[in-house]
Amino acid sequence: MDSNELLSAYNVGKRDFSGLRLLELELLQLDLSDINLSNSDLRQSRLGRTHFCRANFEDSNLSESILWGSDLRNANLKHAQLRETDLSSALLNDATLEQANLVKASLCGANLSNANLRMACLFDADLRSNTDQRTDLGHANLSQSELSYALLSGAILRGADLSQAKLCRAKLAKDYRPGSFPTDLSEANLQGADLSYADLTGVNLKEADLTGADLTGTLLHQANLYQATMPNGQRYD
Numbered sequence: 583m584d585s586n587e588l589l590s591a592y593n594v595g596k597r598d599f600s601g602l603r604l605l606e607l608e609l610l611q612l613d614l615s616d617i618n619l620s621n622s623d624l625r626q627s628r629l630g631r632t633h634f635c636r637a638n639f640e641d642s643n644l645s646e647s648i649l650w651g652s653d654l655r656n657a658n659l660k661h662a663q664l665r666e667t668d669l670s671s672a673l674l675n676d677a678t679l680e681q682a683n684l685v686k687a688s689l690c691g692a693n694l695s696n697a698n699l700r701m702a703c704l705f706d707a708d709l710r711s712n713t714d715q716r717t718d719l720g721h722a723n724l725s726q727s728e729l730s731y732a733l734l735s736g737a738i739l740r741g742a743d744l745s746q747a748k749l750c751r752a753k754l755a756k757d758y759r760p761g762s763f764p765t766d767l768s769e770a771n772l773q774g775a776d777l778s779y780a781d782l783t784g785v786n787l788k789e790a791d792l793t794g795a796d797l798t799g800t801l802l803h804q805a806n807l808y809q810a811t812m813p814n815g816q817r818y819d
Contacts, residue, residue: 585609592617600638620658645683671714695720695738703728711736713761730776736763745773755783755801768806 583591585607588599592614600620607627615635619642627647636656643663651671662682670690679699684707691712700723709717710733717737725743730750735757744767754765768788772795779799791811807818 670712689717691715691717693718694722696722698723699727700724701726704732705729706731708733709737710734710757711738711763713759716763734765737765739765739767739770741769742767743771744775745771746775747772748776749780750776750778752777752780754785755781756785 583602583604585604588604589609589612591599597616598618600618600622602619602622602624604627605623605625607624607629609627609629609632611631613633614637615633616637617634618638620638620640622642624647625643625645627644629652630648630650631652633653634657635653637654638658639662640658640660641662644667645663645665646667648668649672650668653673654677655673655675657674657677659677659679659682662679664682664684664687666686667684668688669692670688672689672692674692674694674697677694677697679697679702682699682702684702684704687704687707689707689709691714695718697719702724705728707729709719711717719737719739719742721741722739723743724747726746727744728748729752730748732749732752734752734754737754754767756762756764765785767790768786770787770790772790772792774794775792776796777800778796781801782805783801784804786806787810788806789809792813793811793815795813797813810818812818
């Protein structure tokens with residue numbers, strides 16, 4: 583099956599395309615909501631600005647693909663391979679990315695509010711806010727996720743669950759580009775998180791919970807820690 587055959591079948595009502603192997607697939611600026619592409623090999627595909635609302639990509643390989651600006655709200659990307667995938671400015675609100683591989687992925691300006699990223703691997707991923715919009719991870723579930731060396735400057739992580747997450751050497755400090763914002767970790771759950779040698783200069787940690795967090799070598803210069811719970815369990819005033 584090629585892209586034209588897939589589109590023809592989709593347009594007559596078919597939604598189940600699981601198990602496909604379509605490398606370098608091109609599906610740009612289309613509406614493919616509710617499509618099932620689980621267990622598929624779609625590496626190096628060009629899928630920018632396409633509507634994939636409620637789509638199923640569970641266990642699929644989308645590594646090195648371009649999903650720039652695509653609508654993946656409520657999509658299922660559990661266990662998906664998204665290594666070096668371009669998801670910048672994508673809509674991933676309420677999406678499931680549990681245990682997904684997002685190593686070196688670009689998520690600049692993406693909206694991941696309320697997304698489930700539990701145990702996802704975001705090692706060296708780029709989650710910085712861009713000039714158009716801020717990367718939104720508000721209230722996302724990032725529990726036990728791997729964010730070491732990740733770039734999170736200017737991202738919104740308000741109320742996010744980062745308990746037991748690994749943020750070793752992650753960069754969350756404001757990058758001072760024109761129009762940039764401080765990273766927002768207010769009210770975030772960072773219980774037991776590894777923040778060793780991370781750069782949190784100027785980060786908003788107001789009312790965040792850092793109980794049991796590892797702050798070895800962490801840079802906290804000018805960080806807002808008002809009413810934050812510190813690693814020893816005491817409230818910072």
